[in-house]
Amino acid sequence: MTRTFTGTVVTALAAFFLFGLHVPVAAGERGDWFKSLLQPDGTSCCDVSDCAKSEAEWRENHWWAKVHGEWRQVPPDRILSEPYSIDGGAYVCRADPVTDDSKKLKPMIYCFVPPNMGS
Numbered sequence: 001m002t003r004t005f006t007g008t009v010v011t012a013l014a015a016f017f018l019f020g021l022h023v024p025v026a027a028g029e030r031g032d033w034f035k036s037l038l039q040p041d042g043t044s045c046c047d048v049s050d051c052a053k054s055e056a057e058w059r060e061n062h063w064w065a066k067v068h069g070e071w072r073q074v075p076p077d078r079i080l081s082e083p084y085s086i087d088g089g090a091y092v093c094r095a096d097p098v099t100d101d102s103k104k105l106k107p108m109i110y111c112f113v114p115p116n117m118g119s
Contacts, residue, residue, distance in 0.1 A: 029086075030048070030086060031048050033083070033086045034046060034048045034050075034051050034093075035048075036083065037051075037080065037083070037093060037111050037113070038080075038111075039078070039110055039111055040077055040078075045080075045093040045110045045111035046093035046110055046111065050093050050094065050095070050110065051091050051092065051093040051094075051111075052091065052092060052094075053089045053090065053091055054066050054067065054089075054090050054091060054092045055090070056074075056090030056112075056114065056115055062074070062076070063079060063112060063114060065090060065092045065109075065112060066092075067092050067094055067107055067109065068094075068096075068097060068107055072109065074092075074109060074112040075109060078109050078110065078111055078112050079112050079114060080111055080112065080113050080114075083113075084113075084116055085113050085114070085115055085116050088115060088116040089115055090112070090113060090114055090115040091111075091112070091113040092109060092111075092112055092113075093109070093110045093111040093112075093113075094107045094108060094109050094110060095107050095108040095110070
């Protein structure tokens with residue numbers, strides 16, 4: 001092997017081990033993955049209809065995610081450390097906003113799956 005080829009292989013292997021492999025997931029597996037998500041207290045986060053892929057940012061030591069088009073700080077006790085994102089993106093499992101007579105209430109975040117950094 002040449003030095004250039006060896007360096008390319010080492011770089012590719014390092015990227016694989018650091019960031020994981022992005023593998024497409026079948027629709028049935030996707031639904032099962034969403035159903036497997038659990039809140040820290042062990043109750044279910046959601047179903048497919050409760051979760052949505054979201055933009056997410058790490059700001060000032062907190063995760064922020066767009067929920068119904070609005071940036072919200074994710075409560076630390078709602079951030080899941082596992083399982084990792086099914087496709088590398090961030091997901092928010094939430095309830096729809098509720099409206100009462102006086103104001104529109106913010107949606108409840110049940111679970112947040114951070115993006116796989118580097119995917």
